[in-house]
Amino acid sequence: MTEKSIEDALREMMVERLFLKLKPEEIDVNAKLAEAYGIDSVQVSELVVGTEAVFGITFEDDDFDPSRFDTVAHIAELVRGKLGK
Amino acid sequence: MTMPTEEPIRFRAAGRELTGILHAPASPRSAVLVVHPFAEEKKFSHRVLVELARALASKDIATLRFDLSGEGDSSGESEDATLDAWLEDIAAARAELAKRFPAAALTLLGLRLGATLALASVAQSPTAAVVLWEPILSGAKYVDEILRRRMIKEMMTTGKKATGRDAVLAQIQADGFLDLDGLAIGKKLIEGISSLDAKALAGRFAGRALLVQIAFNAKVSPALEELAATLRAAGAKAEAVGVKEQVIWDRVERVEAKELITATVDWIYSL
Numbered sequence: 001m002t003e004k005s006i007e008d009a010l011r012e013m014m015v016e017r018l019f020l021k022l023k024p025e026e027i028d029v030n031a032k033l034a035e036a037y038g039i040d041s042v043q044v045s046e047l048v049v050g051t052e053a054v055f056g057i058t059f060e061d062d063d064f065d066p067s068r069f070d071t072v073a074h075i076a077e078l079v080r081g082k083l084g085k
Numbered sequence: 086m087t088m089p090t091e092e093p094i095r096f097r098a099a100g101r102e103l104t105g106i107l108h109a110p111a112s113p114r115s116a117v118l119v120v121h122p123f124a125e126e127k128k129f130s131h132r133v134l135v136e137l138a139r140a141l142a143s144k145d146i147a148t149l150r151f152d153l154s155g156e157g158d159s160s161g162e163s164e165d166a167t168l169d170a171w172l173e174d175i176a177a178a179r180a181e182l183a184k185r186f187p188a189a190a191l192t193l194l195g196l197r198l199g200a201t202l203a204l205a206s207v208a209q210s211p212t213a214a215v216v217l218w219e220p221i222l223s224g225a226k227y228v229d230e231i232l233r234r235r236m237i238k239e240m241m242t243t244g245k246k247a248t249g250r251d252a253v254l255a256q257i258q259a260d261g262f263l264d265l266d267g268l269a270i271g272k273k274l275i276e277g278i279s280s281l282d283a284k285a286l287a288g289r290f291a292g293r294a295l296l297v298q299i300a301f302n303a304k305v306s307p308a309l310e311e312l313a314a315t316l317r318a319a320g321a322k323a324e325a326v327g328v329k330e331q332v333i334w335d336r337v338e339r340v341e342a343k344e345l346i347t348a349t350v351d352w353i354y355s356l
Contacts, residue, residue: 016301016302017301019301019331034241040241041237041238041240041241041242042234042238042335042336042337044237044240044241045233045234045237045238045335046332046335048233048237061236061247061249061250061251062249064236064237064240064246064247065240065246066240066241066244066245066246069240
């Protein structure tokens, strides 16, 4: 999976799982999820579960740092690290 | 046509006073006991369970929604609740329905942990049918999921790195309870929930069973299919279906869940 497609896959998953009334491409990968799209802690939980399912990875307790889950780009970076890319 | 009544009722389970709402049509064709989910999931799913009970009552199916001990309007503190006490509560609610409607076949219906508790109850003492909405398959994994959600909430609300699960578990051992958004969950209940294994329980029920996956893609997970297969192997007539709905147990805003309610009411009505 390319870097671009990790971000695309995250955006598609977000729209689908969080029932966002947006098109995946309308999500700015660098926008703060809470401020730009109103993503709350419950939705971040769903995002975590969805990311693990889509990429076949597991987040460890140490990963739960707010700066790693605040934008699509940062989540993608975390995923790339898990996938060794 | 007489409209179904909605009546608050009280009954006892081993000295504990339990409170419920009985949705009673004039001549019920069958009865349903609803077992609510756990902690915040109970609060978020409340409205859907009310609408389910009303939809069932409109089809002449009596329905009892009640609060387990230490929850809602029932007696006791959340910190003192145990798995055994909750199974006694469900048995008492079943007896209450049987007393009021002796001729009505009983279906137990639960959501999430409530579904697994319903399965545990019918494994102890069978009923005609059971409906499992998104049952918790592994109690241990569920407790882990609760701890992880707690971490994520802490991370999001404090803006800091969350306390790890090992530290939270050590705190539970020290305090005797888990603070879950201000709700004290006793260590004994956590241990009881952790011991639940839906597959082991499914091997002890041979009635009718409907297993429902509530998912964004309406797909039934392999794990839920496996649970249905375990029920069938035990002699149950079990089917697993997927319903496309927003999750109904973790959203503050109202979710209507029309498809879920219709599919469930139709299935129970057809029994």
